[in-house]
Amino acid sequence: MLLSAPELLKEESRSVVVRAQVRGGPVPVVILKHFRDDLVCGLDDQAGAEFLTRRGLELGPRFLAGDVDARLFVLEDLGRGRSLEELLRGEDARAATGGLIATARLAGQLHARTLGTQSEYELIRQALPPRHQRVRVENARFLLEHEGRLLRWLAAVGAQAAPGLHEDLEAVARTLADPGPFLAFTHGDLAPGNVLFTPSGPRLLDFEYAGMRHALYDALMWLVTVPLPDELVARADITYRITLSAQCEAAQVDSAWTRARATVALARTVNLFQWLHPRVLEEDREWAPGLSERAALLHHLARCRSLLAPVEGFPGLARTLETLEARLRERWNVPPFVWPALREME
Template sequence: MLLSAPELLKDETRSVVVRAQVRGGPVPAVILKHFRDEPVCGLDDWAGAEFLTQRGVESGPRFLAGDVAARLFVLEDLGRGPTLETLLRGEDARAAHGGLIATARLTGQLHARTLGTQSAYELVRQALPPRPERVRVENARFLLENEGRLLRWLAAVEAEAAPGLHEDLEVIARTLADPGPFLAFTHGDLAPSNVLFTPAGPRLLDFEYAGMRHALYDALMWLVTLPLPDELVSRADITYRITLSAHCEAAQVDSAWARARATLALARTVNLFQWLHPRVLEEDREWAPGLSERAALLHHLARCRALLAPAEGFPGLAPTLETLESRLRERWTVAPFTWPAFRQEDG
């Protein structure tokens, strides 16, 4: 197999990604990924693609080969096409709606087909230079070890934590570390730019943060992270839940579903306050293209509050975040973000 016509797709500190044409091979083109820095992310990316390929799950590009010493692996080239971000930033509301629903369905299929496959995944991942710790345990540890960063925000707005805050964080951390019936293979960084629409349907790219964790970790994209029309969020949630429920009995139980959504929404909202410094109180900066840090914080708090409404529990964390939201809204007036595809609808 000979490679020709290399095309540089990405050249960042962490990795270099190249597309190359194939002469005399089983596929017309391939993607070569060389991870220079953060080898754990590179190996997680490799393991995710190899694991899905072994199981015949067509959620992303097929894994073809790899060389650990060279920090290089080769994937099937899915070709060119729009990403979900392209659709959201376009002018076709119907295409953007359809793209998100298709993404929710694909994500549900990925999780449904990988429930209970932890041992199979670990065989693939640990055959490579092993991870120091499972990704879901890392997520749980980060939440607990950085509680002080949340308290720093409360102090900055002259608010106090409600009794039971720490205990609620421990409950959430335990769920992250042990998701029970919701344990599935997750993408881990389900952003609109990582969803590619191909002639065969949507496919996920870049599994650098992939691993076995709570399935709804990926669903946070539409539940919490992205500012989206409420009706579209509901449709995506229903589509994802129906798809996952075919293989997950817990997803069929309303109380369990409400609890799972609230738990993951709380974890992500707390994480955002742990990632961002209270200097945002004095200076707003861009968090994502077109969305400021202040807007992101307020959006997360509002979505978290909505998802907490049908769930029970969290007597310490829920009122703490409500107080924090109230104090921030007193300080900030932030215009809501609307994706270009939906601006005509809002108008």
């Protein structure tokens, strides 16, 4: 098999991605991924693609081969297409809306079809240079070990933590570490730029943060992370829930569903305050293209508050975040972010 006509697609500190034509091989075009600096992310990416391929799930690019020593693996090329982010930044509201709903359905299919497969995934991942800790345990530990970063924000705005904050964080961390019936294989970075619409349908790209964790971790994309109209969030949520419910009985129970959404939303909102430094109080910077750090923080707080409303529990954490939100809104008057394709829906 000979490769020709290489095309550089991405060159970052973490990885290099090249498309190449194949002479005499089983597929006409392949994608080569070389992970340079972050071995864990590179191996998680490779393991995720190999896992889906072995299970026959055509939800991402098909894994073809890998060489750990070379830090290189090969994928089938999905062809050219538009990402969900490109649809949202376009002018076609119908295409953008349909793209988001299709993404929610795709995530539901991914999770429904990988419930209870943690042993199979671990066999693939640990056959590579093994991970010393499961990704869901890493997520839980980060939440607890960096509680001080949330307290730093409270001090910076002259607020105090509500009683029970630490206990609520521990409860959220326990669920992250042990999601029970919601444990599934997750993409881990379900951003609009990582969903590609191909002639065969939507496909997921880049599994660098993939692993077995709470299924709704991926649903955070529309629930919390990406600013979207409430109507569209509701449509994505019900589409995802219906798809996941085909295999997950817990997703059929309203109380379990609302608590699961609130739990992952709390974790992600606290994480954002752990990732960002209070210097944002003095200087706003870009968090994602077109979205500032201040806008992201306020959006996360508002969405988290909405998802917590129907849930009993987490009173200390809920009151702490409500106080933080009130103090930040006193300081900031940030216009909400609106995707170009969805302006008429706002």
